[in-house]
Amino acid sequence: MTRNNPFQFEAANNLSAEMVADFFVDDFNYSRFLQSRRNVFLVGERGSGKTMALLYNSSRIQKLIATRKDKQSSSEVIGIYVPCNTPLTYKPEFELLGKFLAGILSEHLFVLSIAHAIVTTLSDYPSALADVDQARLRSEASTILATDLSTETPFFDSIRLFLEGQIRDTQRTALSRELGEYHEDTFSFASLVMPLLGLFSRNIPALKESHYSLLIDDAHALNKYQRRALNSWVAFRDHSLFSFKIATTQVALNAGRPDPGGSILEGHDYTRIDLERPLHNPRTGFYKLAEQIITRRLRKIGIEASPQQFFPVHEQMRNDLARAEAKVEEIAVEKYGAEKKKAITDYVYKYARAHYFRERDPKANRPAYSGFETLVYISTGVVRNLLEPCYWMYEQARSTANSEESDVLVTVIDPSIQRQVILEKSEQAWRRLKEQLPSDIEDCSNEQGTQAYQLFDALAVHLRQRLLGPGSEPNATSFTISKRDSDAMQRLAPLLRILQAAQMLYVRSGPSKDEGRREEYYVPNRILWPIRGLDPHGQHARVSLPSDELWAAAQSGKLPVPRWLSGKEAGAGTRQADLLADE
Amino acid sequence: MSNSDHMLVAFASWEDRFARGLIDDLDAFPCSEALVFYFNNYAPRTEDARSTVRALCSKRGVGYREVELSPDSPSKNLEAMNSIIGGLDSDTPIIVDISTMPREVIWHIFWLCEGKSTPLKYRYHSPKSYSQEWLSRNFGRPRLVQKLSGIALSGRQTALVLAVGYDVQRVRQLVRFFEPATLLIGLQEDSQFDDNANIMEQYEREFKVTRGRSVFRMDAFAEDHGLDRILEQLRGLEEEHNIILGSLGPKLSAVSLYRIQRKKPEMGLAYAPAREFNDQYSNGIGACFEGIIASG
Numbered sequence: 031m032t033r034n035n036p037f038q039f040e041a042a043n044n045l046s047a048e049m050v051a052d053f054f055v056d057d058f059n060y061s062r063f064l065q066s067r068r069n070v071f072l073v074g075e076r077g078s079g080k081t082m083a084l085l086y087n088s089s090r091i092q093k094l095i096a097t098r099k100d101k102q103s104s105s106e107v108i109g110i111y112v113p114c115n116t117p118l119t120y121k122p123e124f125e126l127l128g129k130f131l132a133g134i135l136s137e138h139l140f141v142l143s144i145a146h147a148i149v150t151t152l153s154d155y156p157s158a159l160a161d162v163d164q165a166r167l168r169s170e171a172s173t174i175l176a177t178d179l180s181t182e183t184p185f186f187d188s189i190r191l192f193l194e195g196q197i198r199d200t201q202r203t204a205l206s207r208e209l210g211e212y213h214e215d216t217f218s219f220a221s222l223v224m225p226l227l228g229l230f231s232r233n234i235p236a237l238k239e240s241h242y243s244l245l246i247d248d249a250h251a252l253n254k255y256q257r258r259a260l261n262s263w264v265a266f267r268d269h270s271l272f273s274f275k276i277a278t279t280q281v282a283l284n285a286g287r288p289d290p291g292g293s294i295l296e297g298h299d300y301t302r303i304d305l306e307r308p309l310h311n312p313r314t315g316f317y318k319l320a321e322q323i324i325t326r327r328l329r330k331i332g333i334e335a336s337p338q339q340f341f342p343v344h345e346q347m348r349n350d351l352a353r354a355e356a357k358v359e360e361i362a363v364e365k366y367g368a369e370k371k372k373a374i375t376d377y378v379y380k381y382a383r384a385h386y387f388r389e390r391d392p393k394a395n396r397p398a399y400s401g402f403e404t405l406v407y408i409s410t411g412v413v414r415n416l417l418e419p420c421y422w423m424y425e426q427a428r429s430t431a432n433s434e435e436s437d438v439l440v441t442v443i444d445p446s447i448q449r450q451v452i453l454e455k456s457e458q459a460w461r462r463l464k465e466q467l468p469s470d471i472e473d474c475s476n477e478q479g480t481q482a483y484q485l486f487d488a489l490a491v492h493l494r495q496r497l498l499g500p501g502s503e504p505n506a507t508s509f510t511i512s513k514r515d516s517d518a519m520q521r522l523a524p525l526l527r528i529l530q531a532a533q534m535l536y537v538r539s540g541p542s543k544d545e546g547r548r549e550e551y552y553v554p555n556r557i558l559w560p561i562r563g564l565d566p567h568g569q570h571a572r573v574s575l576p577s578d579e580l581w582a583a584a585q586s587g588k589l590p591v592p593r594w595l596s597g598k599e600a601g602a603g604t605r606q607a608d609l610l611a612d613e
Numbered sequence: 614m615s616n617s618d619h620m621l622v623a624f625a626s627w628e629d630r631f632a633r634g635l636i637d638d639l640d641a642f643p644c645s646e647a648l649v650f651y652f653n654n655y656a657p658r659t660e661d662a663r664s665t666v667r668a669l670c671s672k673r674g675v676g677y678r679e680v681e682l683s684p685d686s687p688s689k690n691l692e693a694m695n696s697i698i699g700g701l702d703s704d705t706p707i708i709v710d711i712s713t714m715p716r717e718v719i720w721h722i723f724w725l726c727e728g729k730s731t732p733l734k735y736r737y738h739s740p741k742s743y744s745q746e747w748l749s750r751n752f753g754r755p756r757l758v759q760k761l762s763g764i765a766l767s768g769r770q771t772a773l774v775l776a777v778g779y780d781v782q783r784v785r786q787l788v789r790f791f792e793p794a795t796l797l798i799g800l801q802e803d804s805q806f807d808d809n810a811n812i813m814e815q816y817e818r819e820f821k822v823t824r825g826r827s828v829f830r831m832d833a834f835a836e837d838h839g840l841d842r843i844l845e846q847l848r849g850l851e852e853e854h855n856i857i858l859g860s861l862g863p864k865l866s867a868v869s870l871y872r873i874q875r876k877k878p879e880m881g882l883a884y885a886p887a888r889e890f891n892d893q894y895s896n897g898i899g900a901c902f903e904g905i906i907a908s909g
Contacts (some may be wrong), residue, residue, distance in 0.1 A: 117765035469782030
């Protein structure tokens with residue numbers, strides 16, 4: 031076990047408060063929404079940073095940060111963290127009840143856990159109760175809770191103990207020998223959470239102006255009754271006292287859970303923030319965020335190097351890429367004339383890296399994939415995908431230094447180690463795609479697993495033909511799907527869902543050439559490309575592939591050969607890729 | 614006990630050890646009736662074996678009843694089993710042959726019989742060998758087992774304790790689903806099966822990696838089916854964690870985990886349903902293990 035590996039990538043809610051405070055990098059694009067009084071849906075796949083963002087905005091972490099800065103923490107916005115990926119959420123006994131009771135009991139348990147989180151958080155503000163008429167507060171709280179609260183324990187703790195008793199009793203009743211047994215005295219959001227928050231606001235001067243940001247994490251784990259209840263609370267008009275910040279996965283949204291598009295409206299009832307970042311070149315927000323994340327991790331263990339210095343590009347590859355760029359620039363100058371700077375820049379951007387790949391000896395080993403920029407591209411815009419290979423590279427570097435001492439510092443990751451780990455991870459990804467989808471992904475049959483693999487295998491072959499061939503947009507690795515209304519698309523859709531659930535495929539939204547509209551496009555996880563000899567950097571172009579050809583590829587493992595390779599006209603539905611401007 | 618006092622409960626399978634195991638059961642404990650559950654999606658595959666057992670029971674003057682269950686409807690299954698077991702005479706001792714019984718069904722039958730204070734024994738017939746390819750796949754969503762799901766508290770982290778076997782992918786699925794802060798993997802110590810050592814090493818490599826994860830050795834084939842070893846690991850976890858127990862290894866670990874859950878009802882049992890099983894899942898019939906769940 032390596033305590034000093036700075037690239038821990040495990041689930042954020044398993045990190046200590048100190049680690050969350052240390053590691054979180056604020057993305058100012060969305061932090062203002064999380065700190066606002068608006069309802070927000072934070073959407074992203076596993077590892078995209080949702081939990082980290084919510085935890086960072088929780089009261090506990092904000093207090094820690096304030097303490098570190100020697101300041102008082104503010105109670106203007108109190109972040110209440112409510113995790114949903116818990117055994118309490120997965121309690122199945124409600125399924126033995128009819129729908130009506132199931133809905134009531136499900137909301138009851140959910141609401142108890144929210145109220146528990148609120149009072150647990152507020153018990154960190156004992157000074158808030160100074161100069162408060164606690165007897166009156168207890169009396170009013172007793173009315174809301176329909177119980178006498180103990181006077182022997184601090185106020186918030188007495189409510190917490192009551193709620194814990196309720197949580198236990200509800201479950202004990204559900205576990206009784208009678209199959210349809212249920213706890214009769216139930217609470218709802220309107221009968222518990224809202225009155226409690228109102229009580230605190232009216233009777234505790236220090237909390238009079240407080241706004242409660244209810245940070246609901248992993249909302250896709252909620253059962254259908256709880257999701258419906260949550261949606262109904264999001265629809266409340268008055269956001270002065272509380273608002274919701276709800277983290278959920280894209281896949282869950284697409285599958286109709288948690289169904290924010292059902293009874294509530296984006297823009298009107300909530301703001302949606304997508305955490306996966308489509309663009310990764312050094313000019314983009316995600317690249318800068320990645321830089322900050324890695325820098326922070328390095329500084330934590332006393333390394334002053336920049337991420338680019340810590341993960342250097344292999345010298346030979348750097349030189350070869352530079353030569354390729356120079357060569358392609360010569361070609362561009364000849365083609366356009368030296369004065370056409372933009373055309374030359376665009377041409378070099380499109381073809382320089384492809385030229386490098388094309389000019390390599392076919393018998394040569396895989397390229398020396400390395401460098402921080404390559405790691406950012408390979409992450410495909412997901413933070414955990416960035417940290418994980420870094421973690422393994424660090425482990426390998428320590429192992430190579432041949433020491434288990436925790437104070438031995440790795441100051442650079444040799445490009446050969448980077449290459450080795452990248453290729454290993456790439457191979458693992460293909461192995462998972464080939465062998466593990468039916469076991470890893472819910473509702474993925476063996477046949478679908480095979481089809482998903484064949485689809486991507488065919489895609490990899492196709493993209494490599496493009497990369498090495500004379501056609502345009504050689505480095506495109508994203509794709510759009512045409513003929514979306516076809517039967518083939520209907521059959522293809524479950525495979526796309528499976529690939530998304532497996533995080534082998536990300537679905538993004540980008541500008542279309544079609545009258546300024548936006549279109550959905552697909553970005554395979556770039557970790558897949560190195561072992562197939564492709565360039566994980568890709569380029570900002572999307573290959574358009576018809577749904578029927580993709581479905582055929584899923585069956586057969588083959589896509590049609592690109593027309594510039596076959597020398598024939600393309601079949602119906604194949605069209606040239608579009609080069610789209612950066613967003 | 615008199616000759617025809619027992620009720621034999623089993624779960625139909627196409628594996629050799631289902632029919633052959635029942636023969637052994639009927640030889641060991643003369644029964645008045647055999648109650649055989651089966652999953653509807655495998656009805657065609659288990660048809661022959663069920664016919665064999667039906668004929669055998671008829672020949673021996675043992676009553677025979679079949680009950681269809683669905684792998685995707687745990688509530689309906691529990692209701693069906695409750696209705697049948699609820700109607701049994703509490704004094705009739707029951708033998709549950711768990712050899713080919715899904716763990717969720719094992720646990721529910723144990724729980725239902727316990728509720729009637731019925732004398733309850735279990736028998737397990739191991740196979741001679743397992744398939745070297747795959748055992749099960751196409752997994753449904755993991756779930757907590759109804760009525761045995763534990764008492765979880767807010768504000769606690771999750772600890773997942775798994776008794777594991779050959780299906781590494783199933784373990785991965787549970788870990789991925791629950792994202793536990795603490796993961797304890799119970800590796801099967803010794804096994805008659807050749808590949809055990811390689812597979813256990815795979816677990817060590819894959820899961821003994823980051824904070825909050827550890828592996829321990831246990832023996833599901835020991836007299837207590839690893840119960841003491843598991844309890845040892847659980848010490849100290851209960852105060853701070855909601856604990857989930859999963860049996861993914863030798864079937865007998867389902868017995869020890871059940872016993873632990875009944876002793877510590879705040880812990881929950883989890884089940885990871887598989888939709889596809891290899892029709893060459895196992896071969897032959899090996900040793901028999903038996904024990905008592907309740908003496909009535």
